[in-house]
Amino acid sequence: MKVLVIGSGGREHAIVRQFKNSPSVTEVFVAPGNDGMKKDATCVAIDSLEFDILTAFVHENAIDLTFVGPEQPLAEGIVDYFEAQGLRIFGPTKAAAQIEGSKTFAKELMIKYNIPTAAYETFTDVNEAKDYIRKMGAPIVIKADGLASGKGVIVAMTLEEAIYSVEDMIGNQKFGESSSRVVIEEFLEGEEFSYMSFVHNGQIYPMVISQDHKRAYDGDRGPNTGGMGAYSPVPHLPESVIQQTYDSIVLPTVEAMATEGTPFSGILYAGVILTDDGPKVIEFNARFGDPETQVVLPRMTSDFGQFMTALLNGKPFELKWSNDAILGVVIASYGYPWQVKKGAILPDFSKFNKDIQVFHAGTKEVDGYFVGNGGRVILVTSKSSTLKQAEQQVYAALAEYNWEGFFYRTDIGWRAL
Numbered sequence: 001m002k003v004l005v006i007g008s009g010g011r012e013h014a015i016v017r018q019f020k021n022s023p024s025v026t027e028v029f030v031a032p033g034n035d036g037m038k039k040d041a042t043c044v045a046i047d048s049l050e051f052d053i054l055t056a057f058v059h060e061n062a063i064d065l066t067f068v069g070p071e072q073p074l075a076e077g078i079v080d081y082f083e084a085q086g087l088r089i090f091g092p093t094k095a096a097a098q099i100e101g102s103k104t105f106a107k108e109l110m111i112k113y114n115i116p117t118a119a120y121e122t123f124t125d126v127n128e129a130k131d132y133i134r135k136m137g138a139p140i141v142i143k144a145d146g147l148a149s150g151k152g153v154i155v156a157m158t159l160e161e162a163i164y165s166v167e168d169m170i171g172n173q174k175f176g177e178s179s180s181r182v183v184i185e186e187f188l189e190g191e192e193f194s195y196m197s198f199v200h201n202g203q204i205y206p207m208v209i210s211q212d213h214k215r216a217y218d219g220d221r222g223p224n225t226g227g228m229g230a231y232s233p234v235p236h237l238p239e240s241v242i243q244q245t246y247d248s249i250v251l252p253t254v255e256a257m258a259t260e261g262t263p264f265s266g267i268l269y270a271g272v273i274l275t276d277d278g279p280k281v282i283e284f285n286a287r288f289g290d291p292e293t294q295v296v297l298p299r300m301t302s303d304f305g306q307f308m309t310a311l312l313n314g315k316p317f318e319l320k321w322s323n324d325a326i327l328g329v330v331i332a333s334y335g336y337p338w339q340v341k342k343g344a345i346l347p348d349f350s351k352f353n354k355d356i357q358v359f360h361a362g363t364k365e366v367d368g369y370f371v372g373n374g375g376r377v378i379l380v381t382s383k384s385s386t387l388k389q390a391e392q393q394v395y396a397a398l399a400e401y402n403w404e405g406f407f408y409r410t411d412i413g414w415r416a417l
């Protein structure tokens with residue numbers, strides 16, 4: 001089969017590589033991809049929002065399956081567009097993608113179907129939001145209602161910070177239209193993990209779980225980012241918690257989406273926090289997580305292409321995972337997640353050993369070198385039989401090079417280790 005992957009980040013690089021390593025897949029294209037993916041796929045210079053050009057490409061090249069990486073094209077209806085032309089694509093429709101694109105939609109669904117999540121209120125008026133914050137007190141969590149690249153959440157530890165955040169989001173439209181409405185919710189405490197599942201026509205295939213590190217700096221300090229590193233498995237979370245998450249969150253959510261007339265197909269990502277009252281939903285995404293995908297997908301030992309075909313045809317499939325531990329560290333441009341300095345030259349890391357993998361997120365090739373071309377630039381992972389070893393290997397490999405112009409966290413995996 002011939003596959004087209006939509007997107008250009010590290011997550012898409014992991015999807016591309018998994019298809020490339022899949023015996024049933026003959027050719028992998030990626031639109032638009034990035035220079036660092038050229039070894040693994042044919043990059044096609046089409047933007048992920050140019051649906052008409054993408055479908056023309058799919059027709060011309062007889063692509064069998066299109067796999068969507070990022071949230072934006074999903075929220076703008078890429079799946080509806082492809083399906084109207086009878087093309088096979090994996091992802092949620094525009095209506096179902098609201099589970100990520102509108103926090104209010106997700107919250108209302110959870111409340112209606114008793115899916116455990118933080119208590120909340122929604123606001124479009126700054127003064128009402130401020131009154132609510134004063135009534136509830138800090139810590140409290142402020143979230144832009146719409147998409148904000150993982151940066152639209154402020155966990156305010158003080159009243160001042162909470163009030164400043166709503167002024168910034170609603171008043172100054174910090175995230176444009178996405179933050180003209182905010183969700184203000186109860187602060188929850190506990191261990192977080194990412195639970196992703198393949199979903200189609202009521203079938204649910206859970207993946208192995210992972211843990212992301214959302215804060216920019218060591219010790220989980222600094223601003224929230226798209227994610228600075230991840231690892232899988234999460235050995236300090238028992239199997240019973242994973243089962244409970246499936247029973248109380250994943251299954252009821254898939255059923256609720258169908259009951260509401262917006263059946264979900266694609267990757268359902270549940271960001272979960274294990275509170276004293278059990279697992280609760282922090283957020284839903286309608287796509288693979290980044291950087292979680294880079295540490296989860298390589299653990300799949302089944303043929304990815306074959307699995308996707310079985311899933312879309314409604315045929316039972318035994319989806320298999322390895323016991324490997326994978327830990328990945330993001331190399332980000334200096335200044336991320338604020339003002340990013342692009343153009344720093346990356347070292348030549350071609351001599352990494354075979355258990356180390358590099359996923360390109362924001363790189364560009366200039367005169368035979370890769371340079372930083374975004375906030376998150378690459379993710380470096382190591383695979384081993386234990387997380388401890390994977391962690392030691394990845395940091396030992398990174399220590400061999402000069403990362404001037406970039407930074408990375410030195411404590412990925414600390415909660416497990």
Ligand code: AMP
Pocket residue numbers: 118141150151152153155185186187188189192214224271282283
């Ligand atoms: P999100 O983008 O929704 O995943 O939020 C980013 C991060 O903010 C999460 O990974 C959590 O660490 C934190 N967060 C979000 N909601 C809450 C909450 N209700 N209580 C505590 N922390 C939260």
Ligand code: GLY
Pocket residue numbers: 150212226227285288289290291292
């Ligand atoms: N790493 C979190 C996300 O993809 O939303």
